[in-house]
Amino acid sequence: MDTTAFREKLQARALDEGFSAMGICAPDATPHTAQRLSEYVELGRHGQMGWMAERMSWRGSAAALWPQARSVIMLAEVYTPENNPLDVLEQRDRAAVSVYAQGRDYHDLVKKRLKRLGRWMVEQTGAEIKVFVDTAPVMEKPLAQAAGLGWQGKHTNLLSRDLGNWFFLGSIFTTLDLPKDAPETSHCGNCTACLDICPTNAFPAPYQLDARRCISYLTIEHKGPIAPDLRPLLGNRIYGCDDCLAVCPWNKFAVAASEIGYARRVGAPHLAELAALDDAAFRTLFSGSPVKRIGRDRFTRNVLYAIGNSGDPALIDAAKPHLNDPDGTVADAAAWAISRLS
Structure with missing residues (x-):
């Protein structure tokens, strides 16, 4: 099959499904992740999140998580707030809830979208897939940077020149060997x-x-x-x-969120x-x-x-x-x- 042509169809389909951006990297595109994760855990900076220390061989390498995978498709979905979330901090008798948790659980919304896109891929190509959104030992942010979606800023969150930093990430691992995107580099400059x-x-x-x-x-x-x-x-x-x-x-x-959820x-x-x-x-x-x-x-x-x-x-x-x-x-x-x- 013409993988370049299919990639274009896949990106169009992803946008039609409601995703905001798509990028593709190789499963082994983040070779430094394992070492950085190990150092993070050794310093104890993960606190009580013991799951970060579990299955570190998988978490540190997408290639180890599923050796049959040839491509990792990273997808972004924006949830940009309509109001400045800092305003509520001045209302001391009211509760401040993080923007991402003010609506429906993004795990459910993104997962359903990933599954629909994945089913379409299988129907089109017969390839095997696995979809993830915070449901497996996958280091999504380094993979998203390797796929060109954005870069991990000084706050360690992913941000994008096109989307800002209000977006969720989901991934589709596939046995298809698709054309890869160039990784993104940091554009934080001197900003702190x-x-x-x-x-x-x-x-x-x-x-x-x-x-x-x-x-x-x-x-x-x-x-x-x-x-x-x-x-x-x-x-x-x-x-x-x-x-x-x-x-x-x-x-x-940042662009406005389109998902009513x-x-x-x-x-x-x-x-x-x-x-x-x-x-x-x-x-x-x-x-x-x-x-x-x-x-x-x-x-x-x-x-x-x-x-x-x-x-x-x-x-x-x-x-x-x-x-x-x-x-x-x-x-x-x-x-x-x-x-x-x-």
């Missing part, structure tokens, strides 16, 4: 906006992240109490953090209302949302830290019922919040 704005100084150096100080990690992945010296720095962020993404100058080229469902709810949620109400409110996966206890812990940071003594009444919470971390967060407001 993303490093300067980080509330917790989570970047030891440009292009390096210590997850143990990252608010996204602390509010989503970290189990148990958060260190007392970091709690005041969380502000009213109860799920994730968008600061380093929001200030990137390349966002002036990414539209705001959660918004910026009152902290008092969130503190009153029991497990059933929590699950109902965040049904179909990424927020649901952290569970009621970790969520309530985050809400109570935000209440403690609100500066509003009227919120003491919202924290008091949790002083005797069955979860010790929640009870500790309630006591901390009340002591801050008193």
Whole structure:
């Protein structure tokens, strides 16, 4: 078959499916990933994310994950917010939820799109495929840079001259040997906006992240109490953090999201209302949302830290019922919040 012609058809089909951009690299196009991952884990910067240390041979090499693959098709899907996500940080009695979690769970939306595109590929070529979106030990950002979609900025997230940095990544591994794209290089220049704005100084150096100080990690992945010296720095962020993404100058080229599923469902709810949620109400409110996966206890812990940071003594009444919470971390967060407001 004419692989060049098929690649053009594939790209057109991908855009028709709703993806924003496509690039292709070889499975072995990121030879330095394994060493960098090993160094990251050895420094302990992955925190409690033990899964990063598991299957490191696969995570460090897409070629090892599926030796039969000849091409890795990387796809980007934008979720650009309509409003500045930094504005809610000034509303201390309200909760700040990361933009990507304000709508439906992107795992479901991107995965379905990947499967549709993959089925079309199989019908057209008979090739074998595997699709991934945060569901396997795949280092998506290095592969996306190798495929020319963008580059990992100083905040370690992927950004693009055409899309900004508000986009998800998905991948299709295939036995087809398709024409490859040239890798992208960094265009951050002397800019340090993303490093300067980080509330917790989570970047030891440009292009390096210590997850143990990252608010996204602390509010989503970290189990148990958060260190007392970091709690005041969380502000009213109860799920994730968008600061380093929001200030990137390349966002002036960001395109609007076309997937209606990414539209705001959660918004910026009152902290008092969130503190009153029991497990059933929590699950109902965040049904179909990424927020649901952290569970009621970790969520309530985050809400109570935000209440403690609100500066509003009227919120003491919202924290008091949790002083005797069955979860010790929640009870500790309630006591901390009340002591801050008193």
